Amino acid sequence: MTRSAEAALLVTASVVAAFGTALIGFTRGVGLDAQVALTFIVFVSSFGSVHLALRRWAPSANPYLFPLAAFLTAVGITEVYRINPSLGGVQRWSLLLAGLTASAVLFLLRGDGVAALRRYRFLFLTAGVALLLLPLLPDTWPIHGIEANGSRLWVGMDIPGGRELSFQPGELAKIALAVFLASYLADHHLAMGTTRRKIGRLDVPPLGQFGPILLAAGAAFAVLVYQRDLGASLLVFALFVGAIYLATGKLAYLVVGGGLVAIGGIVSYQMFDHVQRRVSAWLDPFADFSDTGYQVAQGLFALGSGSLTGSGVGLGRPDLIPAAATDFIFAAVAEEMGLAGAIAVIAAYALLVAAGFGIALHTRDLFRKFLAASLTLVFAVQSLLIMAGVLRLFPITGITLPFMSYGGTSLLANMTLLALLARISHGART
């Protein structure tokens, strides 16, 4: 596929987004309005700038990544706009900012940029940890943590005019930590991959090599305890364990990681009320329908009401689900676009993840290979966790669905993640 085909697909996705906005205009009784044109212009500008940046600085980059992201963003923004038009408006400006950011990343990484990332790995580790812990800043500081829905995963910044700018640093932390891990593992994978003894059929690396995993487990547990953020905690831990397995191929790390998750899960279930609530809502949302189970139950009602072909965009009631625009955006899509739309969305994520792993497989340089694989893994785990939560395969973790959920930080972080993947794919064989 060529860059021209990519351009055609990006325009098509922009038309889909504009069409979605138009449908909602009709169901709201306002008809075709300036919003439709605005949506189209923002999509074309945002993805157009990325496309031009790719042409200029990474011409042989994988051409599937951004069209798939544009399709998911189009579906997501349509539902966000349907649930709350003012959130949809904000999301549009976030998309513009995210597109420009991705273009800037492609510019910065031109030439030998990716190699520079490897050199500054401890800067990324520090940045990643700092970002994760940022929401713990006291409420009275100019930059401070914000507690919402029982979790402390937002950071607010006072800006002139008495307003507040808020963002979710955890979304950016996952990229910084992936860069650190890829760089660290590129240097240490041999040491971590050596084994001296066997337990049963399992090769066990020296105990000292488990340090990074224990560190990650500690950090993840700290996030869970102090920020009560189940999603970010799991995501960070999955990233560490997964990346170490990618680099070493030693199942022992997965086994130990899985064991730590099990222990952490049991301990946190015993210790924390918020974990218990999530788990009981997951096991039986109808047992406490009016309280803890309400959101999951409303999600199931949305899914059931959607059936095969959905109610039609703008004709369902996804607004009945709490946090429909963020955690439960997938339920909103499934209600209004039906099983057809839901499977299309899952397929798009699977294709994006396939493209990401494909880039990792075809890249020779170890740092880039590990980085591509780690970024793809964290993206896949995030998408899977929240969709599995909506589908009652897993407790609700409160993380965003990449490209679809309402949230500027999430959009910006995932566009940046794709820009990194695209840049790696450009230099795959060098």
Place this chain on the structure above:
Amino acid sequence: MNGPIRHLAAAVFAAFAVLVGAVTFLQVIQGPTYRDDARNLRVLTGRAGAERGTIITTDGTLVASSAADPNDPQQFTRSYPEGSAYSHVVGYASIIFGSTGLENSQSAALVSDRDATISGVINAILGGDLRPKGLRLTLLDNVQQAALDALGDQRGAVVAIDPSTGAVLAMVSTPTFAPESLLGVNAGPAGNALEADESEPLRNRAIDATYPPGSTFKIVTAAAALEAGLAGGGTTFPDDEELELPGSSATIRNYSGEVCANGEMVTLTQAFVSSCNTTFGALGMLVGAERLVDTAEAFGFNQPIPFDLTALASVIPNASTFVNDLPGVAQSAIGQRDVQATPLQMALVGAAIANGGEIMEPYLVSQVFNSEGRVESEAEPVVWRRAVSPATAAALEDLMQKAVAAGTGFGAQIEGVTIGGKTGTAEIPDEAPDVWFIGYGPIGAADDTPQIVVAVVVEDGGSLGIDGTGGSVAAPIARAVLEAFLAGPG
């Protein structure tokens, strides 16, 4: 280095496959369960806001209509312009408390066909009219209002029927309620209060409550005797203060506690006019359980009444239960013991007498019309059953006329019009009686003159309490209804 990446990728794709399976399971296999769950507000708000058909009375009074929300043409508000006067007949379609009355039984006509069913889609393609149908009822607004006013604060019911067709002219139950208070998603508290109310305002006492019919059941006992040729109007019975019941220490006494006539002999006619319990107890034993039960069943007891609303069946125990129980037969013959009747059933007893012995199927819906007002179907009067022979009917007509002219039913007299009727005071030990009146008129008018049968029941003696009787409490209500009918609409 690619092995682990491939393994992880395979695991991730397996997880995506599980998601596809789960979403298919939840949306398609489990979907209908979640979609139709009572707690799923989509269904509720969709149904609550749907357009429902117009309902009018036979004289054109609007009793139910739906108006579109000016801001949202898909959302309709149901209103009942006549307030609580038609609450029990028309009912309501509440998203919380379910549907009752015609809103329930006629919902196939009253709701739009614009659902996603295949037949609806095909109908729409063929240019069919999918809007809800309207109903024209047999009720007369002025008769309905007169019955409601006459019952007033008393608990009871009135059923009025055209005996020649079965058309229900009035059906009122008190206390009543405002049907709008049960609609909408916020109706919970108001509806719960109505459901918990001890006076049971939501119950349609005309069809959904049974009472011992008391002396009104003497029509059935007399009919059984006349049909069997066991007695006539002139047949005499001993006039005692009390009737000793064989095989038991119980006795039957007259309401007054005294003799019925002169203390020696009383004719059947005089006993009917004065509602003598002793005479009818004796007559019941003469007729026997088998004939008494057969006659009651000929009038419609012990079986469902074919009707536009679901009515309770009225009950008389099987004849076999009276073997070796002559006291039970005597007590049943005066409408006590285990005999239970709905006001609708007792109206049909009156209708049988007024219609030469034949009972027409009662009905409420005379026409179904489409959204443009064109009549799509019209009810045809149907004979339900023959209760008694024309001769017996004529004889009972005579007895009922005398009961109003010179007996317990004098409270229903209307100057210049011949009215027939029978009172009933169903005594309950140590409690105020449930009081009855079944009346009809005008008697002896030309064949094409409209007639009306009225059945009235008032619980616990109504405004007179323990002293209330059918003659003093129920008969005046019947008169008010008869007068409204005779005065005509407007």
